[in-house]
Amino acid sequence: MASDGKAPLDVIAASLRRERERAGLSLTEVARRAGIAKSTLSQLEAGTGNPSVETLWALSVALDIQFAQLVDPPRPRVQVIRADEGPVLYSERTDYQVTLVASCPPNARRDIYRLDVEPGPPRESEPHLPGTVEHVIVSAGRALVGLREDPVELGPGDYIAYPGDIAHVFQALEPGTRAVLVSEHT
Amino acid sequence: MASDGKAPLDVIAASLRRERERAGLSLTEVARRAGIAKSTLSQLEAGTGNPSVETLWALSVALDIQFAQLVDPPRPRVQVIRADEGPVLYSERTDYQVTLVASCPPNARRDIYRLDVEPGPPRESEPHLPGTVEHVIVSAGRALVGLREDPVELGPGDYIAYPGDIAHVFQALEPGTRAVLVSEHT
DNA sequence: GGTCGTCGTTCGTCAAGTCGAACGCCAGTA
DNA sequence: TACTGGCGTTCGACTTGACGAACGACGACC
Numbered sequence: 385m386a387s388d389g390k391a392p393l394d395v396i397a398a399s400l401r402r403e404r405e406r407a408g409l410s411l412t413e414v415a416r417r418a419g420i421a422k423s424t425l426s427q428l429e430a431g432t433g434n435p436s437v438e439t440l441w442a443l444s445v446a447l448d449i450q451f452a453q454l455v456d457p458p459r460p461r462v463q464v465i466r467a468d469e470g471p472v473l474y475s476e477r478t479d480y481q482v483t484l485v486a487s488c489p490p491n492a493r494r495d496i497y498r499l500d501v502e503p504g505p506p507r508e509s510e511p512h513l514p515g516t517v518e519h520v521i522v523s524a525g526r527a528l529v530g531l532r533e534d535p536v537e538l539g540p541g542d543y544i545a546y547p548g549d550i551a552h553v554f555q556a557l558e559p560g561t562r563a564v565l566v567s568e569h570t
Numbered sequence: 571m572a573s574d575g576k577a578p579l580d581v582i583a584a585s586l587r588r589e590r591e592r593a594g595l596s597l598t599e600v601a602r603r604a605g606i607a608k609s610t611l612s613q614l615e616a617g618t619g620n621p622s623v624e625t626l627w628a629l630s631v632a633l634d635i636q637f638a639q640l641v642d643p644p645r646p647r648v649q650v651i652r653a654d655e656g657p658v659l660y661s662e663r664t665d666y667q668v669t670l671v672a673s674c675p676p677n678a679r680r681d682i683y684r685l686d687v688e689p690g691p692p693r694e695s696e697p698h699l700p701g702t703v704e705h706v707i708v709s710a711g712r713a714l715v716g717l718r719e720d721p722v723e724l725g726p727g728d729y730i731a732y733p734g735d736i737a738h739v740f741q742a743l744e745p746g747t748r749a750v751l752v753s754e755h756t
Numbered sequence: 757g758g759t760c761g762t763c764g765t766t767c768g769t770c771a772a773g774t775c776g777a778a779c780g781c782c783a784g785t786a
Numbered sequence: 787t788a789c790t791g792g793c794g795t796t797c798g799a800c801t802t803g804a805c806g807a808a809c810g811a812c813g814a815c816c
Contacts, residue, residue, distance in 0.1 A: 426795060
């Protein structure tokens with residue numbers, strides 16, 4: 385499941401504080417916008433209490449985030465799947481070939497790009513909107529992809545996912561490098 | 571946002587009943603598994619009340635679904651984006667070409683397949699796990715894709731998304747038809 | 757018919773979430 | 787120093803959600 389093993393109340397407490405500070409708002413201000421008592425919000429951020437749905441809903445609106453984002457995993461991490469890892473092939477008819485390349489989730493907007501990149505200086509991307517996740521599947525060539533602080537070298541068929549709201553890079557290492565970039569944002 | 575305009579309590583009420591009936595459980599049984607009073611669950615399914623997080627959490631565990639699934643959109647619909655629709659191209663360096671193909675979201679598992687299909691009888695897929703969403707981007711050729719009751723003809727660059735937990739088909743209309751299938755599941 | 761079991765709903769009681777006010781704290785300012 | 791304004795926390799009062807018992811309804815079975 386999403387946040388297994390974690391007490392939902394602690395996750396919510398952390399999310400509330402994190403999202404509030406991200407927005408640069410004071411506890412008082414958020415409580416005012418949500419139309420709830422600041423004492424209530426104070427207790428929630430402290431991990432005390434057991435908020436009702438209406439309270440959480442008001443907070444999610446005030447913080448301009450999705451309801452689920454309060455209870456779901458706080459931060460996506462970098463995930464690499466090599467070409468020879470995971471992929472399960474199956475074909476049940478000779479005229480129908482299916483090759484599993486990579487694995488991911490629903491309920492978000494996704495932009496799919498085709499990349500044709502030649503070797504050169506690394507292309508650095510400034511962080512996108514918060515919550516953005518980028519997935520890269522290399523089709524041909526070789527590239528250095530991922531977070532600027534910790535890029536990963538990928539070959540054909542390799543897959544990587546990383547937070548798109550952190551500075552990241554794409555640098556082709558061979559001529560004719562091609563890849564598919566999937567950018568997910570909420 | 572996810573379920574804008576909809577009162578979250580009504581969404582939760584509907585989700586609770588839907589998921590409970592999907593699992594084939596009685597209200598009494600679900601309440602027992604969740605460790606809550608059946609009177610509480612009765613009121614929640616009626617749309618009355620304002621459940622606490624702990625109550626909802628217990629119910630999501632009892633129903634073996636994700637917490638967010640109780641408050642998120644109940645059902646994805648079929649969405650088609652033609653090759654000449656939406657795509658925004660941008661290139662800022664001559665050695666870096668980016669082509670926007672399609673658009674989607676995060677926090678789910680995604681399986682990406684490469685499809686090479688020859689014309690023949692439609693390939694019918696039995697419904698997958700509940701919550702599964704499939705996305706298809708046709709690379710070459712022409713295909714009839716989508717729900718079995720209402721498939722859509724797609725050409726190169728065309729995109730379609732549809733619920734994967736409903737019977738669906740993929741039928742190539744031209745030799746050498748290639749596509750990318752993205753299967754998302756929770 | 758009578759009894760048992762399970763279903764889902766309704767009602768009164770109790771505990772807990774929410775509220776508003778007051779508190780201490782810190783910065784900026786006259 | 788005294789004052790003002792905003793910050794986040796703590797406290798008692800009130801509202802409300804969660805609980806358990808009792809209810810009527812339905813079906814199985816003897």
